[in-house]
Every structure is written in C-alpha cells, then in structure tokens.
Amino acid sequence: MKKTLTILVTIFLVSFLVSCSNSKKTIDNLIFSDVLEDEEVVAYQIIGYNKDLPRSITLPKEFTTVEHGTKPVIKIGARAFHGSSLKAVVIPPNYKVIEEAAFFDSRKLEKVIFEGNSELISIGDNAFKDTVELRSIVIPKSVKTIGDFAFSNAQSLSLITFEEGSLLETIGSNAFSETNIEEIMLPSKVENIGSPLFYNCKRLKNIYVQVGNINFSTVDGVLYNKYKTKLIIYPSGKKDTEYTLLEEVLEVSNHAFYNNEHLTKIVLNDNLEKIGILAFARMKKVETLIVPLSVDIIETDAFKTADNLILYLEHLEEGSNFSKHWNSSSLVVYYKPNWNIDEDGNPSPTN
Numbered sequence: 001m002k003k004t005l006t007i008l009v010t011i012f013l014v015s016f017l018v019s020c021s022n023s024k025k026t027i028d029n030l031i032f033s034d035v036l037e038d039e040e041v042v043a044y045q046i047i048g049y050n051k052d053l054p055r056s057i058t059l060p061k062e063f064t065t066v067e068h069g070t071k072p073v074i075k076i077g078a079r080a081f082h083g084s085s086l087k088a089v090v091i092p093p094n095y096k097v098i099e100e101a102a103f104f105d106s107r108k109l110e111k112v113i114f115e116g117n118s119e120l121i122s123i124g125d126n127a128f129k130d131t132v133e134l135r136s137i138v139i140p141k142s143v144k145t146i147g148d149f150a151f152s153n154a155q156s157l158s159l160i161t162f163e164e165g166s167l168l169e170t171i172g173s174n175a176f177s178e179t180n181i182e183e184i185m186l187p188s189k190v191e192n193i194g195s196p197l198f199y200n201c202k203r204l205k206n207i208y209v210q211v212g213n214i215n216f217s218t219v220d221g222v223l224y225n226k227y228k229t230k231l232i233i234y235p236s237g238k239k240d241t242e243y244t245l246l247e248e249v250l251e252v253s254n255h256a257f258y259n260n261e262h263l264t265k266i267v268l269n270d271n272l273e274k275i276g277i278l279a280f281a282r283m284k285k286v287e288t289l290i291v292p293l294s295v296d297i298i299e300t301d302a303f304k305t306a307d308n309l310i311l312y313l314e315h316l317e318e319g320s321n322f323s324k325h326w327n328s329s330s331l332v333v334y335y336k337p338n339w340n341i342d343e344d345g346n347p348s349p350t351n
Contacts, residue, residue, distance in 0.1 A: 025065060029053045032063050035075060041068040045075035049084060055108075058090040076102045078124070084109075087133075093117045100124040100147070107132050114140045123150050125172065132156060141165045148172035148194060154179050158203075162187045174199055182237065183221070188212040196255040197233065204237040219246065236260050241285075245269045252279045254299070260284065270294055275302045282306060288347055290314070298326040305329050312339050312347040 025032040031048035034041045044063040064070040076091075078099040086103075088111040096119050103109060109131045114120065118140035125147035128134060132155045139146070141163035150172060151157060157179040162168060166187035173194025176184070183206040186193075190213060198204050206221030216232070217224050223233040228248040234257050244267040245252070254276035257266065264285045274297040280289065281304040291298075293314040300323040303309055311333045318335075327333060334349055342348045 025063070026050065027063070028060070030060070032073070033077070034068070041071065043071050043074045045077045046073065046080045047077040048080055053084060053086065055085060056088040057086065059092060059095070061092045061094055075099060078102065079104065081106055087111070089113070090115060091118070091120070093119055095119070096121050098123045098127050101126040101129065103128050103131055105130045109134055112137055114138065118142050121145070123147060125149055126152070129153055135159070136161070138163060139166070139168070141167060143168055145170045146172060146175050148174055149177070150175045151179060152177045156180055158182065160184055171197060173197065177201065182206070183208065185210055186213065186216060186223075191215050193232070195232075195253065196258060198235070199255070200259060201235070202237055202261070204235040205239070207233060207235055224249070231256050234260065236262075238262060241265065243267070245272065247271060250274065252276055254278060255281075258282060260286075268292055268295075273297065275299060277301055278304060280306055280309070283309065288312060290347055295319070296321050298322045300325045301328045302326050303329065303331055306331065310334070 029050050029052045030046050032044045033047045035043040035045050060073055062070055062072050072094050074095055075097045076095065076099060079101045081103045082101055082105060084106045086106050086109050090113045093115045102124065104126050107130065110133045120140045120143050122145040123143060126149045127147065129149050129152045134154045135156050136159035138161045144167050152174050155178065158181055160176065160181055166189065168187045168190055170192045171190065171194060173196060175194065175197060177196065177199035179201055180203055181201060182203045185208045188210040207218055207223040209216045209218050215226055217226050217228060221235055221238065224231055228246055230251045230253055231245065231249050232253045236259055239262050241263060242265040243263055247269050249269060250271060251274040256276065256279045258278050259282040261284045266286055266289060268290065270292045272292055272295050275295060277299040278301050281301060283306040287308050288310050291311060291313045296319060309331055311331055313333060313335050316336055338351060339347050339349050
C-alpha cells in the first residue's frame with residue numbers, strides 16, 4: 001500500500017511540475033503570459049526570465065502557443081527584467097507598453113534600442129530606475145507617457161533624446177532625477193510634468209522647450225510656464241551665482257530652487273504672489289532673501305533646511321495664507337519695521 005501511495009504521489013508531482021512549466025510559457029529564456037481583451041487572448045507579454053538569459057537580446061515580435069496560436073508580443077510586464085544582468089536590449093516596433101519596474105535595478109544595462117517605427121505608448125513608473133550603466137536613450141515619438149521615477153538614478157545617463165514629432169504629453173515626478181544630463185529639450189506636445197522632475201541633477205544647466213509648445217517656455221535655460229507667470233525649474237547645475245526673477249513671475253513653483261549649490265543671491269520681484277512647497281529648500285549658499293509684500297501664500301516647507309538663510313519679510317507679521325509649516329526649519333525671520341536696507345544695499349536688522 002505504501003509503495004502504491006508513493007508512486008501516486010510521484011505521478012502527481014510530475015504532472016504538477018509539467019503543468020506549471022506549460023503555464024509559464026517559457027521560450028528562449030523568456031517567460032510569457034497572455035494579454036486578454038474581452039476575455040480573449042489577443043497578444044502576449046513578457047513577464048520574466050530565467051537564469052540563462054543572455055547579456056544581449058532582441059526581444060521577439062511574436063510568440064506561439066498550442067492553445068492560442070501565433071500572436072504579437074506587445075508588452076514588457078511589470079518587473080519582467082527586474083535585477084537582470086542584461087547589457088543590451090532591442091525592442092521591436094510592435095511593443096506598446098513597458099510596465100512598472102520592467103528593467104528596475106538592471107545595473108549592467110548599457111543600451112536600450114527601439115527599432116524604427118515604434119508603437120510604444122507608455123514607459124511605466126520606475127521602468128529603468130537604477131540602470132546605473134545606461135548612458136543614453138532615444139525615446140520613440142509614439143510615447144505619450146513617461147511614469148514617475150522612470151529613469152531615476154540612472155547615474156550615467158547623460159543624453160535623453162526625443163524623436164522628431166514626439167507625441168509625449170506627460171512626464172511623471174522624478175522621471176529623470178539623479179541622472180547625469182546637462183541639458184534637455186522638452187517636446188512640443190508636453191502638457192504635464194511632475195515635481196520635482198530633475199531632483200539632484202547636479203550637471204543640468206539648461207532646460208529647453210521645442211517651438212510650438214503651448215504650455216511651457218524657457219529663458220536662459222530656466223523653465224517657466226508659457227506666459228512666464230510661473231517659474232517651474234531653475235536647473236541646479238547652472239553656475240551663475242545671482243538670479244533675478246522676471247517681472248512677470250507670480251509664482252515660484254514647488255521645488256523650483258531645491259538643493260541649489262551655486263546661487264549666492266536671489267532677487268524676488270514685487271509682483272510675486274506665491275512660493276511653493278520646498279521652493280527654496282536645501283539651498284546651500286543663499287544667506288539672505290527679501291520676501292516682498294506682494295507674497296500672499298507661502299506653502300509648507302518652502303525654505304526647509306536652507307540652514308544658512310535669514311528671511312526678511314516686507315510684511316508686518318506672518319501672513320494669514322501662509323502654511324502652518326511654512327518655516328518648518330525655524331529659520332530666523334525679520335518683519336517690518338525690524339529691518340532695513342543698509343548702505344551697501346543689503347538687508348539688516350534695525351535692532
């Protein structure tokens with residue numbers, strides 16, 4: 001009886017393992033699954049890889065199963081190549097989606113090539129995060145969305161190019177943070193960008209906007225909204241030591257001067273109305289800042305850990321529309337009439 005039971009268990013385990021192997025749909029060291037539409041298999045996606053994955057690979061355009069026949073491969077699934085040892089990958093034109101964290105932590109990845117006439121629509125959150133050897137990338141013109149942290153901490157990434165005729169509309173927060181880029185040209189159809197977008201991009205000197213963009217503009221490499229009423233990003237790699245806000249500017253956006261290490265003086269205009277979250281946070285060298293009376297709103301943590309900074313407000317007291325935590329780091333603040341401009345043109349306390 002015991003022998004019969006052992007044989008039955010063995011047969012069951014073999015059948016189970018065969019079933020699992022088939023369900024994984026593994027071929028050429030890649031693992032596939034179905035893409036369903038109205039409960040019908042219309043395509044396949046790559047969802048993983050096995051230990052024998054080569055260092056360089058051209059992904060397949062199609063895949064075949066006994067159950068559903070030959071169909072196109074259109075997705076790289078979430079975390080499909082997470083932590084892989086890939087050095088180069090070629091992505092065929094019929095791929096439409098790169099999902100969340102698809103190549104996350106692929107630390108040896110140096111080249112990502114999209115074949116011509118790509119139909120790729122979206123690059124998901126964290127898709128290429130921590131690909132520390134990736135040096136350049138050309139984003140296909142078909143891409144409409146780049147997710148949060150998509151290329152974050154791609155530390156060697158120095159060149160991001162958007163194909164001519166780019167349809168890109170949305171770039172998520174931190175999409176290019178902690179990269180090595182020195183300048184970038186935002187395509188003409190970009191409507192939405194996350195904040196921060198270029199956190200800790202210490203070499204970024206210039207942000208440009210393609211002619212025809214109806215949402216954004218630049219002056220001397222500084223990013224504004226179209227009509228320059230909002231300063232969006234001052235590149236942290238610019239080596240200028242002084243900056244004067246344009247007269248048109250009504251708002252300094254969230255993270256606008258965040259972590260700036262070069263500026264020693266910033267002059268705000270008398271039209272400014274709003275200072276955003278972390279707008280001047282972690283500035284290293286600015287020691288004084290005059291906040292004009294026109295400023296009605298100061299958001300949370302606007303000056304957080306700008307430890308060398310002393311604030312001189314033209315207000316008589318804290319504004320009613322200031323966030324409860326606008327001065328979260330308890331910086332020294334002087335209100336009128338307790339300060340004046342000295343003979344050298346600098347603010348100083350009167351007492």
